[in-house]
């Protein structure tokens with residue numbers, strides 16, 4: 711079966727780089743983007759230039775984030791997160807690349823420095839001008855006080871969740887580290903991503919082109935199934951559950 715083949719590939723590999731998407735966190739109660747019921751089936755994404763130029767878009771973006779707060783606050787690592795953390799503890803995984811913004815890899819035991827977040831993190835906020843970090847609680851209190859999204863107390867630019875929106879520049883340091891990881895592993899695991907958002911979706915192909923074996927674990931077909939060495943079209947928690955250690 712797929713799980714047995716995966717187990718053999720994991721046993722043979724010395725440097726495994728996982729690359730995760732929203733599908734690994736659905737069992738933790740966080741909806742993905744493109745499945746039925748996914749976030750982009752309910753709300754149109756707010757692009758970065760809209761956030762910058764429109765006060766209404768900015769307020770709407772923060773209202774959406776506050777509405778998600780109970781979901782993010784209650785989420786705990788699932789079987790997928792825990793299995794990857796076990797491989798990390800065992801020294802098989804040097805670091806993880808993620809498109810996720812939910813902080814669950816850190817919560818499962820990865821050191822923050824070993825989580826390469828391509829799309830940022832939604833558990834705190836940043837000024838888009840000077841980069842000053844803010845607690846979400848501070849943003850929420852200001853929003854409730856004034857009825858609108860707050861600006862930076864240092865430079866007056868808008869404060870946004872520390873995530874990357876469509877049209878926003880990718881974080882350079884994280885892109886560089888993801889490139890190094892993809893180029894120097896012998897097994898690359900693409901888990902729970904539709905692999906349609908670029909440049910993130912370039913990393914599985916990059917790893918494959920640099921000689922790594924590529925495994926795709928996702929319950930729907932992806933754009934890159936045809937180049938993978940192994941495709942496991944099955945539930946992530948069930949597939950990775952057997953790799954959760956003690």
Ligand code: OAD
Pocket residue numbers: 730731732733734736737742743744745748809810829874875876902903904905906907927928929930944945946947
């Ligand atoms: P998507 O929603 O595009 O894809 C998630 C995939 O996970 C889907 O193909 C699902 O079928 C699959 N899936 C969900 N739950 C699963 C489970 N329990 N077992 C197996 N498969 C499961 O999410 P991403 O690929 O992560 O970016 O989306 C990429 C980017 O698009 C996100 O980082 C975000 C979004 O716009 C930005 O906001 C910049």
Ligand code: ZN
Pocket residue numbers: 837838839840841842862863864865866867
């Ligand atoms: Zn600022």
